[in-house]
Amino acid sequence: xxxxxxxxxxxxxxxxxxxxxxxxxxxxxxxxxxxxxxxxxxxxxxxxxxxxxxxxxxxxxxxxxxxxxxxxxxxxxxxxxxxxxxxxxxxxxxxxxxxxxxxxxxxxxxxxxxxxxxxxxxxxxxxxxxxxxxxxxxxxxxxxxxxxxxxxxxxxxxxxxxxxxxxxxxxxxxxxxxxxxxxxxxxxxxxxxxxxxxxxxxxxxxxxxxxxxxxxxxxxxxxxxxxxxxxxxxxxxxxxxxxxxxxxxxxxxxxxxxxxxxxxxxxxxxxxx
Numbered sequence: 001x002x003x004x005x006x007x008x009x010x011x012x013x014x015x016x017x018x019x020x021x022x023x024x025x026x027x028x029x030x031x032x033x034x035x036x037x038x039x040x041x042x043x044x045x046x047x048x049x050x051x052x053x054x055x056x057x058x059x060x061x062x063x064x065x066x067x068x069x070x071x072x073x074x075x076x077x078x079x080x081x082x083x084x085x086x087x088x089x090x091x092x093x094x095x096x097x098x099x100x101x102x103x104x105x106x107x108x109x110x111x112x113x114x115x116x117x118x119x120x121x122x123x124x125x126x127x128x129x130x131x132x133x134x135x136x137x138x139x140x141x142x143x144x145x146x147x148x149x150x151x152x153x154x155x156x157x158x159x160x161x162x163x164x165x166x167x168x169x170x171x172x173x174x175x176x177x178x179x180x181x182x183x184x185x186x187x188x189x190x191x192x193x194x195x196x197x198x199x200x201x202x203x204x205x206x207x208x209x210x211x212x213x214x215x216x217x218x219x220x221x222x223x224x225x226x227x228x229x230x231x232x233x234x235x236x237x238x239x240x241x242x243x244x245x246x247x248x249x250x251x252x253x254x255x256x257x258x259x260x261x262x263x264x265x266x267x268x269x270x271x272x273x
Contacts, residue, residue, distance in 0.1 A: 122147050
């Protein structure tokens with residue numbers, strides 16, 4: 001098995017032409033596995049399984065693997081920086097391989113403004129409140145990169161936002177997410193062979209959950225598990241049910257989101273193409 005993996009890696013290194021960098025966002029600790037916020041990691045795992053790509057090399061503050069999807073060379077990447085610092089990893093790997101973010105980068109992230117299992121493909125756009133995307137935009141200096149947004153469902157009114165995005169899918173939602181992951185895997189295959197417009201035509205034409213509105217009103221309000229790490233660094237651990245003190249920018253964002261929870265159904269609009 002190791003010999004086969006090494007041969008594939010050597011073939012990849014000798015190959016010419018374009019390389020796509022496909023990045024799934026998530027948090028590295030075991031306790032975050034299979035949570036809503038880690039759906040980007042799950043899609044990378046599904047791609048790795050389908051196309052027999054070993055995502056086990058370490059570098060660029062990430063776990064990554066080299067392989068081929070539908071005849072195109074790719075890098076599958078899972079940043080290990082925690083969500084809020086994902087841009088550090090993405091910038092390092094795109095710089096090293098001299099990639100054009102607009103043409104070569106695909107980022108996969110969770111989105112609470114989309115219904116469970118629905119995917120949305122875009123060629124560019126704002127972070128929409130997602131801290132991982134926000135940090136990538138900051139480090140790349142551009143919003144011009146492709147992304148696949150994975151719907152994980154709207155937070156129920158009585159739930160704390162952090163608890164929700166760091167929670168696991170119930171059985172009925174897990175089945176929908178499994179189909180969403182299959183759609184995302186198929187969409188990646190289309191994007192690297194026929195381009196994002198084709199994939200958008202296939203997967204974005206489902207009826208939106210809410211009326212569309214112009215940017216910058218779009219907001220997905222996902223929150224990074226980096227809140228936990230920052231609290232731990234300060235000697236305080238944020239756990240389910242505990243009060244969050246707004247003593248960092250990230251935590252202030254959480255407070256603002258929580259304060260808006262009673263108005264979410266009226267104020268929050270669906271993303272536009």
